[in-house]
Amino acid sequence: MKTVRRAFMGALAFGISATVASAQEVTLRCQHFLSPMASVPAMFMEPWARKVEEESDGRIKVELYPAMQLGGAPPALYDQIRDGVIDCGWALPSYTPGRFPATEVWELPFMTSMSAEETSRAVWAYSEEYVAPQMQDIKLMATHVHGPGIIHTKGTAVETLDDLQGLKLRGPSRQANALLESLGAEPVGMPVPAFPEALSKGVVDGGVIPYEIVPPLKVHELADHHTQIGGDRALYNTFFVWGMNLDTYNSLPDDLKAVIDANSGADVSAWAGKAMDDGDDTGEQVVRDAGNTVVTLSDADLARLQEIGAAQRAAWVEEVSSRGLDGQAMVDRATSLIDGGS
Known part of the structure; x- marks a missing residue:
């Protein structure tokens, strides 16, 4: 009887421990x-x-x-x-x-x-x-x-800001789309997986994405021109x-x-x-290996972009502040952190 009882208690203990283990998986x-x-x-x-x-x-x-x-x-x-x-x-x-x-x-x-x-x-x-x-x-x-956003276009070279006029460009966000519109382009908002088909079918002339997403979406096989912004800050993010x-x-x-x-x-x-x-490093190399054209905007165009960007940041601060948020505090905090603040 003792042997049977020990076997029963052992089986019971095993069952309880197995239940606990499985509950934690x-x-x-x-x-x-x-x-x-x-x-x-x-x-x-x-x-x-x-x-x-x-x-x-x-x-x-x-x-x-x-x-x-x-x-x-x-x-x-x-x-x-x-x-x-x-x-x-x-x-x-x-x-x-x-x-x-x-x-x-x-x-x-x-x-x-x-x-x-x-x-x-x-x-x-x-x-x-x-x-x-x-x-x-x-x-x-x-x-x-x-990383930094790049302008990718098919059939149209964007070598100056003036080349953006009238282009239909995919944008990822409200702020990126506002920037594209300020530059004379026609922004088309869409999640990034939809970009290759939109580009191949001519729904858009191009779009803004970082280099890193170019290879998996095969954008280098659709776009033939890639425009970098230059400077030490990203155009958008x-x-x-x-x-x-x-x-x-x-x-x-x-x-x-x-x-x-x-x-x-x-x-x-x-x-x-x-x-x-x-x-980004891999994506840029894929673009260059494909023989596509890569250009960087001039310092003059970069300065124009920075002025437009400053105006957009000020407009955003005013907008969110009207909704009860301290937009200037958010911009200041983000800027401080980027500049090495803690």
């Missing part, structure tokens, strides 16, 4: 809208996922779903994270204009440096103050930007969020929350930015 389903070969998925998301798995001793499994494989369109990604349709994902606030005004400061002309890595570290510090209060319904793991569903995060045991926390924050944001920088 978590699968995170994370979605984004790009090819897995794009720079951020390949050089940030994939290694981030493996790092989380390793540091959790395999108790967290991360599944990455590229190209919206779990359904929906890119503008829905933030809500998918918030609503638990996915456990984590990569979202662009600019795809839902006006919803997260604090993020727009980084999308204004000439606000960001030429290094996405350095700027993204500043973006995280700013986000803790200004963005997190607007995104309390998700767990922010990283916020970052890309785009704000990205790497976030987790709040209920998913809160349901984790404390030690697994600690793993996610250790893989969130300034260093992780800079890591995502560096993936963009490295992708």
